[in-house]
Amino acid sequence: MSLPRPALAEVLARLGPQVRRGGLLPEPPARLPSGIPGLDRLLEGGFPCGRLSEIAGPLSSGRTSLALALLAASMRTGDLVAWVDAADAFDPASAVAAGLSLSRLLWVRAPDVPAALRCTERLLETRGLALVLLDLALPGPPPHVAPAVWPRLLRAAQAGATTLVVLAAGRLTGTSAALALALEPAQAHFSGTPCLFEGLEVRGGLVRGHETPAGGAACVRLHALREAG
Amino acid sequence: MRVACLRVPDLPLVARLRAEPELVGAALAVTDGAGPRAEIVSVSAAAAREGIRAGQSVAQARSLCAGLALRACSPALERTAREALRDAALSFSPRSEAAPPGTGIHAAEAACFLDASGMGSLFRSEAGFATALAARAAALGLPAFVAVASSRAVALLAARVPGEPGEVRVLAPGREAAWLAPLAVDLAAPPDALAEALTRFGIHRLGELARLPAKALATRLGPEALQLAKLARGESDPIPIEKTAETSLEEALELEAPLEQLEPLAFALRGLLGRLASRLEMRGLAILELELGLDLEDGGQEAIHVGLAAPTLDPKTLLRLACLALEAHPPRAAVEGIRVTASGAVVRADQLDLFRPAGPAPALLGRTLAELEALCGVGRVGSPVLPNGHRADVFALEPFTLNCAPVLASETAPAGPIQALRALRPPVTAQVRVECGIPQWLHSAVANGSILGCAGPWRTTGSWWSSERFAHDHFDVRTSDGTVSRLRHDRIRHTWHIDGVYD
Numbered sequence: 001m002s003l004p005r006p007a008l009a010e011v012l013a014r015l016g017p018q019v020r021r022g023g024l025l026p027e028p029p030a031r032l033p034s035g036i037p038g039l040d041r042l043l044e045g046g047f048p049c050g051r052l053s054e055i056a057g058p059l060s061s062g063r064t065s066l067a068l069a070l071l072a073a074s075m076r077t078g079d080l081v082a083w084v085d086a087a088d089a090f091d092p093a094s095a096v097a098a099g100l101s102l103s104r105l106l107w108v109r110a111p112d113v114p115a116a117l118r119c120t121e122r123l124l125e126t127r128g129l130a131l132v133l134l135d136l137a138l139p140g141p142p143p144h145v146a147p148a149v150w151p152r153l154l155r156a157a158q159a160g161a162t163t164l165v166v167l168a169a170g171r172l173t174g175t176s177a178a179l180a181l182a183l184e185p186a187q188a189h190f191s192g193t194p195c196l197f198e199g200l201e202v203r204g205g206l207v208r209g210h211e212t213p214a215g216g217a218a219c220v221r222l223h224a225l226r227e228a229g
Numbered sequence: 230m231r232v233a234c235l236r237v238p239d240l241p242l243v244a245r246l247r248a249e250p251e252l253v254g255a256a257l258a259v260t261d262g263a264g265p266r267a268e269i270v271s272v273s274a275a276a277a278r279e280g281i282r283a284g285q286s287v288a289q290a291r292s293l294c295a296g297l298a299l300r301a302c303s304p305a306l307e308r309t310a311r312e313a314l315r316d317a318a319l320s321f322s323p324r325s326e327a328a329p330p331g332t333g334i335h336a337a338e339a340a341c342f343l344d345a346s347g348m349g350s351l352f353r354s355e356a357g358f359a360t361a362l363a364a365r366a367a368a369l370g371l372p373a374f375v376a377v378a379s380s381r382a383v384a385l386l387a388a389r390v391p392g393e394p395g396e397v398r399v400l401a402p403g404r405e406a407a408w409l410a411p412l413a414v415d416l417a418a419p420p421d422a423l424a425e426a427l428t429r430f431g432i433h434r435l436g437e438l439a440r441l442p443a444k445a446l447a448t449r450l451g452p453e454a455l456q457l458a459k460l461a462r463g464e465s466d467p468i469p470i471e472k473t474a475e476t477s478l479e480e481a482l483e484l485e486a487p488l489e490q491l492e493p494l495a496f497a498l499r500g501l502l503g504r505l506a507s508r509l510e511m512r513g514l515a516i517l518e519l520e521l522g523l524d525l526e527d528g529g530q531e532a533i534h535v536g537l538a539a540p541t542l543d544p545k546t547l548l549r550l551a552c553l554a555l556e557a558h559p560p561r562a563a564v565e566g567i568r569v570t571a572s573g574a575v576v577r578a579d580q581l582d583l584f585r586p587a588g589p590a591p592a593l594l595g596r597t598l599a600e601l602e603a604l605c606g607v608g609r610v611g612s613p614v615l616p617n618g619h620r621a622d623v624f625a626l627e628p629f630t631l632n633c634a635p636v637l638a639s640e641t642a643p644a645g646p647i648q649a650l651r652a653l654r655p656p657v658t659a660q661v662r663v664e665c666g667i668p669q670w671l672h673s674a675v676a677n678g679s680i681l682g683c684a685g686p687w688r689t690t691g692s693w694w695s696s697e698r699f700a701h702d703h704f705d706v707r708t709s710d711g712t713v714s715r716l717r718h719d720r721i722r723h724t725w726h727i728d729g730v731y732d
Contacts, residue, residue, distance in 0.1 A: 035646070036646045058711075059651075059675070059676075059711075059712050059730050059732060060711060060712050060730060060731055060732055061732065062732065063732055064649045064650075064651045064732040065646055065647060065648055065649040065732065066646070067649075068649045069646045069647070080588045080589070080631075087651075088654045089651045089652050089653070089654070089729075090613070090652065091622070091649065091650045091651065091729060092613040092614075092615050092624045093615060093621075093650070094647065094649035094650045095613070095649075096615065097647045097649075098646075098647040098649060099647075102612055102613050102614060102615070103612050103627075105612060105613065106611070106629045107610070107611065107612065107626065108601055108605060108609070108610050109605055109609040110604070110605050110609075111606060111609075115604045115605055118604055119601050119604055119605065122597050122600055122601060122604075123597065123601075125597075126589045126590075126593050126594060126597040127589060127590075128588040128589030128590065128594070129588070129589065137651075137732075139674070139675065185711055185713075188682055188707045188713045190682035190683070190684055190705075190707065194684070195683065195684045196684050197648075197682070197684040197705035197707075197713070197731075200648055200713060200731060220646060221645070222645075222646050222647065222648040222649075223645050223646065223647060223648055224647075224648045224705075
């Protein structure tokens with residue numbers, strides 16, 4: 001049974017500023033799966049599309065493997081992707097083994113971090129790329145990036161509906177990242193006669209997520225090129 | 230056949246104003262050299278109003294106008310202005326050619342011809358076409374006269390009639406003689422002897438010359454007079470104009486003083502690149518390659534090649550690329566002159582597939598790629614390609630385009646996530662202790678400690694027939710610091726390097 005209109009108006013007037021007109025909740029963004037089942041379960045579907053995400057970890061923690069898997073998964077739907085490489089560490093042979101179609105990948109070998117950031121911004125402003133991966137995992141101390149850069153890149157990614165993923169040795173993007181994944185090495189598998197390197201086992205932990213609760217973890221087993229071939 | 234003539238009467242002045250548009254409207258005189266005794270070759274309208282004339286000395290001219298701007302003749306500027314005039318013609322018709330250099334009173338002119346057959350139907354009338362042609366030339370900084378007639382010589386003659394720049398003259402077929410009749414014989418620039426003879430006979434107008442009997446004219450005044458009379462009647466032979474195919478253009482500038490710093494050089498380059506881009510745009514082309522030619526103070530020359538990832542006409546991108554090239558290859562001496570040669574390429578519209586996700590707009594992508602290359606350097610932006618060979622970490626970069634092969638999911642999806650290698654460029658030097666051919670201990674900037682796991686060696690060798698022969702042993706090693714890396718032993722040089730880290 002509903003209140004008559006005059007009574008309703010009186011109630012609203014009494015409540016005053018405690019009552020505000022509400023709106024529809026924004027829809028959660030679509031997800032870009034990485035193609036790694038355990039990781040996608042941890043991330044509740046994958047990386048958020050049109051947002052900024054971060055993958056951080058030391059050497060041999062599986063960052064590059066995860067990044068290539070993500071690019072390959074994006075390419076399987078026919079999308080174009082870009083790798084902005086401030087570290088000049090991209091290995092085409094690994095990319096082919098991971099299932100990437102090299103002709104659909106734009107590789108930008110930036111000479112330094114400022115050039116890489118500028119290139120990333122230009123690519124996001126161009127629009128039409130499904131995924132841009134910014135590799136800032138340089139050896140040595142973490143690169144200095146002005147705090148204002150990340151919100152600007154996030155806005156550009158949202159405007160163009162391009163997923164931006166930052167690869168780094170440690171957390172860089174702060175609160176601008178919708179999702180931050182921290183990787184660490186768990187085990188390196190050497191076995192057989194003759195001895196072969198069979199791949200790394202890494203542990204991924206979700207340290208930040210807008211729609212996904214942080215704190216979860218997953219183990220991922222990576223397979224060496226020879227074993228997969 | 231119909232022929233249009235595009236003519237600039239005073240090339241030294243127009244070429245200078247094209248390079249320095251800030252002097253338009255100013256009192257400007259172009260001289261044949263430097264110093265107070267140099268002779269004035271050409272004057273602007275504002276200078277003419279001050280009483281300055283061609284033939285005066287610089288000292289005389291300065292006495293008449295203290296604020297007179299003086300510039301020396303520049304053959305480089307005049308050459309590029311001629312080429313720009315031809316570009317304006319080529320933007321309407323591929324059948325275009327430069328007119329022979331003028332003589333006598335027309336020595337300072339620049340003209341070109343283009344095949345105007347059928348243009349009247351494209352522009353509603355030949356006058357409309359001629360007006361559009363004049364406007365196109367003006368957009369390139371070349372105020373010109375335009376005339377349309379049935380032959381080159383008649384069109385050139387009509388374009389020489391004095392008037393205001395931008396004026397068009399259309400001589401209808403069969404009515405050339407009537408149109409030319411009242412014009413002075415001097416407009417046809419006859420040889421001095423013939424001109425004197427005609428004056429002696431009282432022939433001052435082309436109409437008077439056209440009425441003379443041909444046989445008597447040839448007998449008394451020679452074949453040149455016969456040709457001139459034929460021209461006066463509008464009967465000059467219509468020779469077809471050939472199609473031009475060149476796509477390479479040049480702009481040049483001689484500097485007032487030698488320059489060593491990059492910033493003033495960049496300022497000079499900005500104008501050159503802007504003019505080049507305008508000319509190529511008129512041809513429906515964009516710049517794909519640049520060649521910077523520098524004339525040095527020590528008499529030498531240097532050439533710097535600049536390639537672009539994608540054709541572009543964006544002046545900022547072109548300037549940035551040129552400046553990057555100059556920073557990478559600074560000239561050994563101060564620069565006295567700059568020449569920029571651009572190769573053009575057609576910007577093709579890519580048709581996107583309805584059944585593929587939409588990609589970037591082709592024109593915008595092209596500009597972005599050129600900007601990325603300006604930021605990163607030439608040859609550092611593109612799609613990677615793995616060439617055939619056994620050598621590790623060999624790759625090439627191809628231009629990134631939207632015309633890429635579709636992805637077949639069944640062919641490319643691996644069974645599980647692949648262990649990727651993170652390349653180290655350049656490879657990191659390592660010190661390795663080896664026992665029985667197996668690495669036991671490693672020290673480097675990337676990985677350190679005792680080797681806890683080792684796979685290998687995997688031997689690669691090749692190019693034994695050339696100076697690039699190689700013989701490598703590769704190991705996958707895990708060091709006590711937790712890093713898993715690919716170690717390489719060069720069996721020829723006996724060195725150890727880390728090629729990459731498994732990540």
